[in-house]
Amino acid sequence: MQLTPLAERFVLHFGEMGSRWGVNRTVGQIYALLFISPNPLNADEIGETLAFSRSNVSMGLKELQSWRLCKMTHQPGDRREYFEAPKDVWEIFRTLAEEKKKREIDPTLSMLRDAMLASPANADDKYAQERMQEMHELIELATGWFNDIHRLSPETLENLMRLGSKVQKVLGFADRLRGGDKPDKPDAA
Amino acid sequence: MQLTPLAERFVLHFGEMGSRWGVNRTVGQIYALLFISPNPLNADEIGETLAFSRSNVSMGLKELQSWRLCKMTHQPGDRREYFEAPKDVWEIFRTLAEEKKKREIDPTLSMLRDAMLASPANADDKYAQERMQEMHELIELATGWFNDIHRLSPETLENLMRLGSKVQKVLGFADRLRGGDKPDKPDAA
DNA sequence: TACAATTTTCAGTAATTACTGAAAGTTCGG
DNA sequence: CCGAACTTTCAGTAATTACTGAAAATTGTA
Structure with missing residues (x-):
């Protein structure tokens, strides 16, 4: 499957941005391809189109699935797995926010909670704990709020x-x- | 300057999370150190405390400044540059959002605008452009909104x-x- | 202006991350 | 339950990113 110049531009952009977004080129490009694909694609089609090895595609799809950014389907009479990206951009937005929070914020919240409970060794530690508490409160407020509103229709x-x-x-x-x-x-x- | 166990935990965590947040270990650790430091630090102090080379500290501070996450100050009678992290967590929140948008979203918005103007080569391109428009509208709405509310007190x-x-x-x-x-x-x- | 203190640059190297091909594992029709 | 079709794993390698030390540039001051 050969990409049109338009599709190629989109796909390459996602590949480049991938690293800034916390995924590798492969994952970025696969997602882009699925996003603009009118129908589900199987791993071989993806690999051929993007010139990635079969195993690379396999790993990329796994990661996309772990982000809930693509889902597996089947075609009648075909044993191979097909993949498609969710269509609803609002849903994608929420998914992305949830997954990013899970990976990039929750571990820090947890560390902060622990650290705030520790007994300070000196005045600097006391100060550090104050700063951590400020950080913790803000994150709790912001993510709690997000949690509330992302449930809105x-x-x-x-x-x-x-x-x-x-x-x-x-x-x-x-x-x-x-x-x-x-x-x-x-x-x- | 030797870190207390509490401070070390905080600093190491930021170093590890750094890569998920799109900065390297050095940058993450320097920021963490400045965040909990009661007073500005100079580059030598930072390098000694975190066991980084002087040049690494220099590069890290430059990057933090490009994120507007630390600012330079001077101490009377001292030629060296001192650095501190902004104190107000709400301000930090806004800064972070603005800088992330600039790096991770704006380039894509720009690509999408271009791609939507291109003439589609076939039906699949047409479909791709529809999808891009959905994506573009959502991002515009979300970032525009953010732009509005982040100006609120x-x-x-x-x-x-x-x-x-x-x-x-x-x-x-x-x-x-x-x-x-x-x-x-x-x-x- | 000259010089010492300080910061920045950059080429080389180390560490990490991404990717591949081969082999092992799984699944399903016959 | 065999074997072909397909997917996953993984060890090795390639590519990228991070870090260092030495040298160059800058800065403030005597």
Whole structure:
């Protein structure tokens, strides 16, 4: 299977960006190919199209599956495994966020929790623990929030996003509804 | 400068996570050290503490500065450059998001814009372009939104985050406030 | 301006990560 | 349950990335 110039451009870009995104070239290119492919592809087709060895394709597909970025299917009367990328971009977005969090944030949260419990050896350790707590609180807040909103329907999420910074007004309003304690000053540049 | 076990744990963790975060071990460790350091450090202190060569420290600091994750200062009567990490975790959060976007998303946005303008060679290209457009729209929406809200004050942002999924209710309410007309007029930006 | 202190660059090397081909493992139709 | 079709594993190698030490460049000061 020969790529058109357009498809090739897309695929090569994903290959190059892969390393910045935390996957290798193979994984990036395979994902790109699956993303724009109208139908599922088997490993041989992928390998032939991208000029990768069969084993490399196998490993790449495994990694994509571990990211939940591709799923295996079967074609009637064909023993080979076929692969396709999820179609819904909102779903992809959520998956990516979840998997990134799992790999890039959760281990740190866990380390921070441990470290904050340790007894400080001196004043610098005390200070370090304060800093860690700040970091921990922010991450908890941000990821907890994400966890909340990523469960919202794509439509609700889209509305929220389209609202943009106007959310501030709505927020002040919500605040008043909650019993009108702090009037949540609308500041910021 | 000898690290306490607590500090060492923190520093080593950042070194290991570094590669997942897109920086090398040196950069991860230097940042961790600066983050928990009560005062600015010079390059020699950093190199001695972490057992890195002077040149490695120099390169690491340059990279951290390019991420805006550390800034240079001077001590009165000392020619050497001192470095410290920004203290405000909300500011760090925003910086990180901006810099990640610049490196990991913007190039793809640009590629997508180009590719969508190209004339499709066949039906598969047409399909590919549709998929690219979906991807492009989602990224634009998500990053545009981020761009909006990251300008909100930390307090407002914190309120939004604490609101969590309850935002849905507020959102429905906002919708009614706007007069119940079609919800998709560009309120943002 | 000259010089000592400091930082940066860079070529060489070490360490890590990516990729391949061959062999082993698995699966399913006959 | 045999054997062909297919997939995975893995040891070896290639490619990339990280790190070092020496030399060059820069900077502040006497």
